[in-house]
Amino acid sequence: MTKRKLFKAFVELTGHPLSSSLLKTFTRSSISRPLIRPFSRYYQINEQEMARPIHTYDSLQSFFTRELKQGCRVIDESPNSLVSPVDGIVNGMGTITNGQEFYIKNHTYRLAEIFGDAKLSKPYENGFYYILYLSPSHYHHFHYPLDGKIVSRYALGNVSYPVNDLGLRYGDTPFASNYRLISELKTKFGKLAIVKVGALNVNSVQIQNASRIAVKGQDFGHFSFGSTVILFLAHRPNFQPLIQNRAEVKVGESIGMWF
Structure with a gap:
C-alpha cells in the first residue's frame, strides 16, 4: 500500500x-x-x-494530536463574542427553525436525533447552529467558545463512521449512530451545546479538562482522528453571525456576537 x-x-x-x-x-x-x-x-x-x-x-x-505554541491562536476577548472552538471549515450554519432537518452531505438529521432526546434538544429550538469540519490538516484540539459553567456532559453512540465528505455518504444516519460527546454550558447568553462527533475509530473524543468552569479559549480536549464539532446556541434575538458558510476559521476567531 x-x-x-x-x-x-x-x-x-x-x-x-x-x-x-x-x-x-x-x-x-x-x-x-x-x-x-x-x-x-x-x-x-x-x-x-x-x-x-x-x-x-x-x-x-x-x-x-499535537499542541500548538503558546500565542499561535489569538482569542477574541470581547465579552459579547462567540469564538470558534476549533480550526476548521464551516459546513453549515443558520437559525434553527421549528422541526428543522439539518442537511449534511446528502443526509438529513433532526435536532432530537443529534441530542438523542427531544427534551434535551428543546432549549435549542429557534436558536442558532454552526457545523465545523476538521480535515486531517487541521489542529485537532477543541477549546471553549464562551465563558460559562458546564451543566451536563454525556456521550451517545457506540460506532463512529468517518466524518468527511466521503464518509457522510456511508451508512444510513452517520450522526445518529456516531460516537459523540456533548458538553452543555450555561452562559450569560443562555444555553450553549458543543457536540463533538468522533470519526475513524470508536470513542476518539478525548477530554483533558474535567473542570465544571468553562473559560473562553481554554483547551479542554482533542480528537484522536478526523472530526466534526457542532455548536448549538439557545435562542437570543440579538445574536448575529460574523462569518459565512464555507469560511475557514481558527480557534479564538470571533464567529458571532450578541449585540
Missing part, C-alpha cells in the same frame, strides 16, 4: 471494531513514526506552529 492510499485509509476508515482496534494500535505505536513526515507534507501542515519539533513525536497519533 502506498503512503497516499494509507493516509486515505486513515481518513476514511469505518468504525468496524477490528479495523478500529488495528488503527489505534498502529497509530499509537512507534512503528507509525516513519509516516509522520510524509503525513505532514501530504497535508501541508504548518510545522512552525507546533509546540514541539517534528522529530520529537514518537507516533503518528502523538503528531496528529
Whole structure:
C-alpha cells in the first residue's frame, strides 16, 4: 500500500471494531513514526506552529494530536463574542427553525436525533447552529467558545463512521449512530451545546479538562482522528453571525456576537 492510499485509509476508515482496534494500535505505536513526515507534507501542515519539533513525536497519533505554541491562536476577548472552538471549515450554519432537518452531505438529521432526546434538544429550538469540519490538516484540539459553567456532559453512540465528505455518504444516519460527546454550558447568553462527533475509530473524543468552569479559549480536549464539532446556541434575538458558510476559521476567531 502506498503512503497516499494509507493516509486515505486513515481518513476514511469505518468504525468496524477490528479495523478500529488495528488503527489505534498502529497509530499509537512507534512503528507509525516513519509516516509522520510524509503525513505532514501530504497535508501541508504548518510545522512552525507546533509546540514541539517534528522529530520529537514518537507516533503518528502523538503528531496528529499535537499542541500548538503558546500565542499561535489569538482569542477574541470581547465579552459579547462567540469564538470558534476549533480550526476548521464551516459546513453549515443558520437559525434553527421549528422541526428543522439539518442537511449534511446528502443526509438529513433532526435536532432530537443529534441530542438523542427531544427534551434535551428543546432549549435549542429557534436558536442558532454552526457545523465545523476538521480535515486531517487541521489542529485537532477543541477549546471553549464562551465563558460559562458546564451543566451536563454525556456521550451517545457506540460506532463512529468517518466524518468527511466521503464518509457522510456511508451508512444510513452517520450522526445518529456516531460516537459523540456533548458538553452543555450555561452562559450569560443562555444555553450553549458543543457536540463533538468522533470519526475513524470508536470513542476518539478525548477530554483533558474535567473542570465544571468553562473559560473562553481554554483547551479542554482533542480528537484522536478526523472530526466534526457542532455548536448549538439557545435562542437570543440579538445574536448575529460574523462569518459565512464555507469560511475557514481558527480557534479564538470571533464567529458571532450578541449585540
